[in-house]
Amino acid sequence: MRLPGRTFKNGGYWIIEVPMLAVTTQGKTKKDAFDMIADAIESLVNVEGFKIQVFPGSGDYFEIGSSGFTILASFLLRRRRMIQGLTLKEVAIRLGARSLNTYARYEQGRAVPTIETFDRLMSALSGDEDFVLTESSASKI
Secondary structure, eight states, X not given: OEEEEEEEEETTEEEEEEGGGTEEEEESSHXXXXXXXXXXXXXXXXXXXXXXXXXXXXXXXXXXXXXXXXHHHHHHHHHHHHHHTOOHHHHHXXXXXXXXXXXXXXXXXXXXXXXXXXXHHHHHHSTTOOOOOOOOOOOOO
């Protein structure tokens, strides 16, 4: 799984962001910015051994990914819930779950959602936005 991001120049710095995660940072060079976004996300995830890979695209586009799908997916769910200002209970209600634990297990990485379940989870967390899968031609640094 990869998540899209963008970079842009502002004064003497490269600003870099991954909007789906609401993570933004900067670097003096584009490479520094790529290093900084990876470090920022790894620090927020705070799981030993978890590493973010940056895949530059063309222009201002890039993607981030990780070999740890479960960890990245659980972090994405947690961040999307925080961005929307929802509690675990509110997400569970949106999903029609009888228990907070049903949703919390995905957010904690204790359960791996199927693609159908992941779609339902993202829909519950995205308000009016859609979750879109696409192919990528970005290459790993």
